[in-house]
Amino acid sequence: MRVLLVGAGGVGTAVTRIAARRDFLTHMVVTDYDLARAQAAVAALGEESSRFTAQRVDASDQEAVRRILTEQCCDVLLNATDPRFVMPLFQAALEAGAHYLDMAMSLSAPHATRPYEECGVKLGDEQLQQAQRWEEAGRLALVGMGVEPGLSDVFARYAADELFDDIEEIGIRDGANLTVEGYDFAPSFSIWTTIEECLNPPVVYEKDRGWYTTAPFSEPEVFDFPEGIGPVECVNVEHEEALLIPRWVDARRVTFKYGLGNDFIAKLKTLHELGLDSTAKVTVPGQDGPVGVSPRDVVAACLPDPAGLGDRMTGKTCAGTWVKGTKDGAPREVYLYHVVDNEWSMREYGSQAVVWQTAVNPVVALELLATGAWTGEGVLGPEALPPRPFLDLLTEYGSPWGLRDQG
Amino acid sequence: MRVLLVGAGGVGTAVTRIAARRDFLTHMVVTDYDLARAQAAVAALGEESSRFTAQRVDASDQEAVRRILTEQCCDVLLNATDPRFVMPLFQAALEAGAHYLDMAMSLSAPHATRPYEECGVKLGDEQLQQAQRWEEAGRLALVGMGVEPGLSDVFARYAADELFDDIEEIGIRDGANLTVEGYDFAPSFSIWTTIEECLNPPVVYEKDRGWYTTAPFSEPEVFDFPEGIGPVECVNVEHEEALLIPRWVDARRVTFKYGLGNDFIAKLKTLHELGLDSTAKVTVPGQDGPVGVSPRDVVAACLPDPAGLGDRMTGKTCAGTWVKGTKDGAPREVYLYHVVDNEWSMREYGSQAVVWQTAVNPVVALELLATGAWTGEGVLGPEALPPRPFLDLLTEYGSPWGLRDQG
Incomplete structure (x- = not known):
């Protein structure tokens, strides 16, 4: 290949x-x-x-x-x-x-008059509208094939295929306990992108209602993450899984919540209230007179480059899919997850944990396409393809996934 | 004159x-x-x-x-x-x-190794060191003669002269309930200056110990402001009164606390944690390639100009001096204060409340110097001069002060 x-x-x-x-x-x-x-x-x-x-x-x-x-x-x-x-x-x-x-889909645009109730252009709409052209060409566009979206969608399909008869809710839950030595505050991923996804209206799917939006940071809940990470406050965030999963997996509700933590949420809100999230230029004094700069670029410039922080970082990051439903008539609740320890990813690959966890999944997918274990035509999400081969190959890559039964 | x-x-x-x-x-x-x-x-x-x-x-x-x-x-x-x-x-x-x-004194510089315990160069030191030259010239430098410092110092002297035999503590307390229509967040005064004074180490005076510093936003207390403003959380801030009052008024402790409120404090802390309070330039994309800009300038540029907000502002601002001690053998506690309603200052003078309250005091002082009610030589604070003529003339200006007995 x-x-x-x-x-x-x-x-x-x-x-x-x-x-x-x-x-x-x-x-x-x-x-x-x-x-x-x-x-x-x-x-x-x-x-x-x-x-x-x-x-x-x-x-x-x-x-x-x-x-x-x-x-x-x-x-x-x-x-x-x-x-x-x-x-x-x-x-x-x-x-x-x-x-x-x-590993991320085409951008959304909020509803013009009711941004926190109704969807405008949804994440991925531009791509999914072209499904027929891809089918006709006999080619596969496998979209959202990182860790979240990506592995999280594979988990959803795996739960539907093997763990549940009926699914009430699928909730992607992402949390970490990463800290960076020598910094009060150092996000482990691009602040520019985080501002974009966190300040857009989060989207939720319900079978009876279809897709709808809510206010940024809505429906906070404390989720207990495995492998020593522990409880982290999670809130609704706009993410591809809520758009992809309902197209191929039968569930009455699909949500995405991000374990930003109170402190990070407060910082993002402050940036918004001060207008510092804006990409529209403001005029400030420069060396040779007034210059126009984007406040969001200035915020990014004040923070360290996340990709370069691996050496000073400690802790683990967890991506996963919480599923609630029934199996053989009995209620069941599981969390399927994948944890990467920064110490391990730095030692093995010289890559920071969040970056490595995103990167491994498309490589696994490429290998499945190369070997023919995965085939397809059109525009498909990861949950459109059989989950077992993916999960087995991920484990073979030295980075096993886990299942916590919490029913 | x-x-x-x-x-x-x-x-x-x-x-x-x-x-x-x-x-x-x-x-x-x-x-x-x-x-x-x-x-x-x-x-x-x-x-x-x-x-x-x-x-x-x-x-x-x-x-x-x-x-x-x-x-x-x-x-x-x-x-x-x-x-x-x-x-x-x-x-x-x-x-x-x-x-x-x-209305503000020469700038401080923090202690090189123990900024939150010991003073470096104190606010006003540069000016006060030249007192002898001013005395020899027979001229008066009346320093810190706005509202805070200024009227607050006059109140301190008035309390010592007429209301107390012995003073345990003098605490300047400043609070407001101003809101600005159409803005999530719109400070009523320069954010550039607020960042400077709030993120410097606050200074406290104690008779036994002299001047010392603490950490920014230390010793929070809820102070109940008069005339409907109500309770506001106040914290230590570096301010001239703590330096001036002990030179002319006998008190065992002098503090300055600013009613920033939890929300404003959190915003200032966030700006600091994100490095956005810095005046050192960062490099960001400009129209014609990379440009160097000061993050603090960008923060200021994202917010509206406080002087132009009077028309959209509602509420009152209060400056005052809380004094605790004894009179005729009995414990006493008073708050001497001056409140300006924005609606009144806009109607009467077309000036926003915070700006007007600062401006009226030096005009009163100039009139006292012109009439000879106040005379002096050297570098003096407002508390070095008789308080009664000042307070009476302020009332004559149509802006009376108040006394709340809270003993």
Whole structure:
């Protein structure tokens, strides 16, 4: 299998390190807007680097991406950029006749008049509307194939197939106990993206009602995370799972709650109240007179780069799927989860835990596509495909998942 | 009396409106870095404007200020700029043989190794060290003569002279219930200055111990403010009164607590934890490539200009001095205070409440100096002079003070 990887940031770099250990990969073209980043990712692979080449590409330039896919005879495009670039990359793959994987879906737009009650353009709508074109082309766009969305969706399908007869609710729950030495506050992921997803109206699915939105940070609950992480306050956040799971799995309710914790929520609210989450430029004094800058860029610039914090980070991150329903007539409740200890991911891969946990899942999916264990056409979520092979291969990668029966 | 007013911002503009109604003023030269601001302040005075002229001056240019004082034969310089310009203006007045008034004192610098225990350079130290030069010149520098410091210091002296035999503690307490329509969050005063004073180590005076510092926002207490404002959480903040009052008034303890409220304190802490209070530049994308900007400037640019909010503001602001001690052998506790209702100050003067309350006090002081009710030489705080004439004249200005006996 020949893969075009677009984006050699934290997640893209971890993808190369994980894929380099697997035989299914014939060649990976590692690309980035910053060629030096792509080259650094390849160089770090040492003797395994022969199967990798680095190249510069602008992810927003659909035609340039299509050309590389064709010239390099790539079977699949793996998108490891931020969600602003989903649509040009998705289109480029279709035009080149390649399969496509990403870890976040096309962006939403809030409802014009009732943003906290009704959906406007939903996450992924732009992609899912093109399902027929992908089916006709006989190609697969496997969307939302990171850890969340991604592994969380695989867990949902696994629960429906093997653990439950009837599902009342599926709730994705994400929490961590990561701390970073020497910083009062150092998010383990992009603050720019966190602001985007946390301040958008969260979306909830109910079978009787369809999809609807609520206010940011709504319905707080304390969820007890496994493997020593413990209780963390979780709130509704806009996330792909609430859109994907109901399309392939039968459940009366689907939610996503993020264990931001009180402190982080308060900080995000403050940024919003002060207008510092805005991307609209404000005018401030610069060296040579007034300059226009985006407040959200300034917030990001004041914080350390999350991908570079692995060495100073301690703790674990947990992604998982809580399911409530019945089996053989009896009530049942489980939490299917995947925990990564930063100490382990740094030692094994030199990658920070959150970044590594995101990166491993699309590599597992690529391997299943390469071996034919997974096949498909159209635009599919991870829950459209058989979960067992995925979960078994993830364990084979040295990163087992867990099940907590809490019924 | 001929006065040079330096600074025609919110407070300076309110000074012109208050002084225009009083006969003691022969002439006021209104100056600002931005000539248009000075001209606008004068033009707004209508038929009273004949006693006022506008002129441009750079407050940091000591020699230029001295020249204007001499050329315009000014008896006194009233400083209505921010504290960065205290020292050049203070020196210019001394060199020109003029008296000097300000509303904030020379800036502090924290102790190098124990910032939250010991004082470094204290607020006002630079000015007070020059007391002898002012005495020798037979001129008066009346420092900290706004509302806080200013009226609050007059209250302290009044309490010592007329209400107490022995004072255990003097605590300045400042609180408000101002809200601004159409904004989640809109401070009624400069956020730049608020960050400076609130994030510096607060200073406390104790007779046995002298001056010492504590951590920002230390010793929270709920203080019940009069005239319907009600209870507000107050915390220690670095302020001039704790430095001035013990020099002229006998008290075992002097504190300053600001009714920031939980919400405002949390916001300031968040700005600090995110590094957004910093004045050191960070690099962000600009229109034509990377630019360096100060995060604190960006925070200020995201918020509305406090001086322009009067029309959308509702509520009252209270400045005052709480005193605990004994009188005639019995314990006594009073709160001496001054409340301004924004609705009243907007109607009467077109000035927002916080700005007007600051501006009225130096005008009262100028009138007392003009009539000879107040005289002095050297560098003095408001508590060095007899309080009665000041309090009576403030009432005559239509803005009475109050006393709450809470013993």
